Amino acid sequence: MAQVATDQKLRDMAEHRGLKLVKSRRRKPGVGDYGKFGLIDAAGKPLLGIGAQGLEASAQDIETYLRASAASTWKESAESTPARPASKARPSGGNDDDDQRLESAIRPRSKKRRSGEQPEPLSREYPKSRSEAEDQPRDRHNPAAKVAARVSSASRPSGRRPAPAPAPEPKLLIRAATAADAEALVPLVRQLSGVRLDELGVARNLKAALKAEAGMAVAEFGEVVGCCAWAVIPTLQHGLVGRLTLLLVAQAHRRKGIATAMVDKAVTSLRKKGCTRLEAMSDIDVKNAHNFFRTLNFEQTSYRFARSIAPE
Numbered sequence: 001m002a003q004v005a006t007d008q009k010l011r012d013m014a015e016h017r018g019l020k021l022v023k024s025r026r027r028k029p030g031v032g033d034y035g036k037f038g039l040i041d042a043a044g045k046p047l048l049g050i051g052a053q054g055l056e057a058s059a060q061d062i063e064t065y066l067r068a069s070a071a072s073t074w075k076e077s078a079e080s081t082p083a084r085p086a087s088k089a090r091p092s093g094g095n096d097d098d099d100q101r102l103e104s105a106i107r108p109r110s111k112k113r114r115s116g117e118q119p120e121p122l123s124r125e126y127p128k129s130r131s132e133a134e135d136q137p138r139d140r141h142n143p144a145a146k147v148a149a150r151v152s153s154a155s156r157p158s159g160r161r162p163a164p165a166p167a168p169e170p171k172l173l174i175r176a177a178t179a180a181d182a183e184a185l186v187p188l189v190r191q192l193s194g195v196r197l198d199e200l201g202v203a204r205n206l207k208a209a210l211k212a213e214a215g216m217a218v219a220e221f222g223e224v225v226g227c228c229a230w231a232v233i234p235t236l237q238h239g240l241v242g243r244l245t246l247l248l249v250a251q252a253h254r255r256k257g258i259a260t261a262m263v264d265k266a267v268t269s270l271r272k273k274g275c276t277r278l279e280a281m282s283d284i285d286v287k288n289a290h291n292f293f294r295t296l297n298f299e300q301t302s303y304r305f306a307r308s309i310a311p312e
Contacts, residue, residue, distance in 0.1 A: 013063070020039070021038075022040060023037055024037070038050040038056070038057055049061060170221050170222035172220070172221050172256075177216040177218045179203065184224035185224070186199050188224075189248065191251075214245075219249070219258045219261065225258060226249040227246065227262075228248075232270065232273050232275060239277075240274050240276070241279055242278045244263070247259060
């Protein structure tokens with residue numbers, strides 16, 4: 001923990017001076033430049049502790065350099081600050097000596113230069129712009145250049161756009177059918193042999209079923225992928241019988257539990273209407289339909305016969 005605190009302290013001091021701290025990536029003591037540091041400016045130019053064999057400066061070397069740099073910059077700032085103009089004459093009775101001492105303590109006066117003496121240039125070298133730094137050739141075989149290039153590239157913002165978030169997985173929804181579902185039900189009912197209904201025919205039959213209060217549900221999985229219809233049949237031998245008149249799932253969405261969920265919806269509705277028995281009508285040409293009903297504990301109890309009735 002102490003080492004982590006020291007590293008963070010040095011990093012903060014370097015950032016305050018507009019510099020960047022580079023630390024060795026070695027993790028094994030005694031190998032290479034383990035535990036060593038270096039300093040570079042904002043353009044990636046090595047300043048301290050970056051040699052031909054890697055990093056060379058200790059934590060104490062870095063701290064000493066940064067503190068000396070801070071003191072030098074403060075001195076330059078104090079010397080370059082112009083002297084405050086002389087205050088206006090005060091009324092008699094005031095203590096001019098005390099006021100001058102207080103003013104001197106608040107703002108140090110600049111050092112007077114001799115006549116003909118040129119001002120001392122600032123020793124600090126400001127970092128070059130990024131474009132100027134990129135124009136300088138880099139030695140690929142120089143470890144110091146590799147360290148500086150690695151740090152400089154890490155500090156640049158990436159030009160790549162973040163990858164778009166994946167679309168959320170659709171959730172299965174079992175809901176009551178409406179007249180607006182007619183178009184989506186056409187490819188489903190055409191899975192049955194001999195059925196060639198178009199959207200108008202499906203819409204007409206759907207409207208009649210809803211008017212007769214027959215139960216009907218659709219399964220949505222991003223789109224309508226299944227449908228189930230049922231009715232209450234009053235019988236003399238069994239009383240009220242619930243009958244599944246249609247159960248279809250799009251071929252690409254089978255074996256996902258969609259048909260079972262629709263049957264559960266029908267059972268819940270028929271139980272509320274007083275039915276104690278459930279029958280299912282299974283189309284012969286729909287593959288594996290019989291086995292599906294057997295897995296739900298249906299038993300084959302009779303044959304189903306059907307014929308067309310011509311209108312009068």
